[in-house]
Amino acid sequence: MKQFYFEESVERLIRISKEKPLLPETYVPWADEPKDDTLFMPEKLVSLEGHPLWQKLSREQQIELGRLEVIQVMYSYAWSETLACYFFQRHLLGLDPDSVEYRFLLREIIEESRHQEMFGMAIRKLDRKPVKPTGLHRLFAYLTVRWFPDSWMFISVLAIEHMADTYAHHMRRDPGVFSVIRKCSQLHHIEEGRHIQYAEWWLKRFTDSAGFFKITLLSLITLANILFMRSFYVQRAFFKELGTGDSDTLYRAARTHYRKKFAGLAAEESVRFVNSFGGFNFITRPLWSFFLLNPSASNQNPK
Numbered sequence: 105m106k107q108f109y110f111e112e113s114v115e116r117l118i119r120i121s122k123e124k125p126l127l128p129e130t131y132v133p134w135a136d137e138p139k140d141d142t143l144f145m146p147e148k149l150v151s152l153e154g155h156p157l158w159q160k161l162s163r164e165q166q167i168e169l170g171r172l173e174v175i176q177v178m179y180s181y182a183w184s185e186t187l188a189c190y191f192f193q194r195h196l197l198g199l200d201p202d203s204v205e206y207r208f209l210l211r212e213i214i215e216e217s218r219h220q221e222m223f224g225m226a227i228r229k230l231d232r233k234p235v236k237p238t239g240l241h242r243l244f245a246y247l248t249v250r251w252f253p254d255s256w257m258f259i260s261v262l263a264i265e266h267m268a269d270t271y272a273h274h275m276r277r278d279p280g281v282f283s284v285i286r287k288c289s290q291l292h293h294i295e296e297g298r299h300i301q302y303a304e305w306w307l308k309r310f311t312d313s314a315g316f317f318k319i320t321l322l323s324l325i326t327l328a329n330i331l332f333m334r335s336f337y338v339q340r341a342f343f344k345e346l347g348t349g350d351s352d353t354l355y356r357a358a359r360t361h362y363r364k365k366f367a368g369l370a371a372e373e374s375v376r377f378v379n380s381f382g383g384f385n386f387i388t389r390p391l392w393s394f395f396l397l398n399p400s401a402s403n404q405n406p407k
């Protein structure tokens with residue numbers, strides 16, 4: 105892509121961001137209340153759904169597990185957005201404030217800050233506590249945000265945005281899901297669409313000219329980020345909170361089952377993007393297949 109086209113296109117994204125701001129405080133119907141049978145997350149996204157043990161839970165327990173897990177998903181996005189903003193601020197230090205890149209990233213920081221506030225408001229509305237990242241998560245996050253080169257960080261941010269956007273796609277389209285969650289997802293989907301577009305354009309300058317080693321590395325960084333985020337979602341503590349007899353058995357079943365169905369639910373956009381720069385080769389393809397893709401997601405298999 106020529107520089108001229110990049111700049112013109114990003115100017116358009118900046119203009120939309122300024123002319124059509126979406127404010128969580130007015131966009132989301134915060135006064136709505138869930139009914140007894142309201143879902144908090146589409147059932148297909150709940151870890152244990154689809155496993156034979158799902159039927160062992162009462163309807164109330166199934167809904168409650170969705171409530172706990174959607175809180176965890178929102179918390180993990182808010183946390184990753186804080187990390188992304190940390191990186192963007194680092195990146196801005198080397199840019200000219202008049203440049204189109206600087207001005208777009210400022211808009212992205214503004215929008216990501218609003219998303220963090222929105223997810224925090226939604227978590228408070230749902231009135232449950234998320235499980236915090238482990239020390240290992242925090243160490244990995246700190247080292248990458250502090251020391252990863254820009255292209256590695258942009259592709260990390262993009263991997264998480266693709267995942268978050270795919271989840272938002274499922275959540276905003278399910279009429280059985282609580283209106284607050286659906287509207288949060290809709291807002292996030294609209295604004296993340298611009299962030300994703302920008303990151304893909306930005307990365308083209310690297311992927312178009314990258315050799316085998318760099319392509320392989322970018323593909324594996326994408327995979328690592330997806331696995332990193334996935335590791336937050338299914339939590340032993342949630343199954344204890346459900347108050348079932350054998351919470352450990354349920355937790356282990358949910359974790360294994362969720363890993364099998366995850367690629368089909370959340371990895372499609374990442375696979376498309378990695379394919380677009382030739383990121384599946386004889387080194388990366390077996391690793392993607394082993395760690396993420398599986399027969400239950402056969403339509404996601406890398407070409």
Ligand SMILES: [Fe+2]
Pocket residue numbers: 185215216219292296
């Ligand atoms: Fe966001």
Ligand SMILES: [Fe+2]
Pocket residue numbers: 216265295296299300
């Ligand atoms: Fe974003």
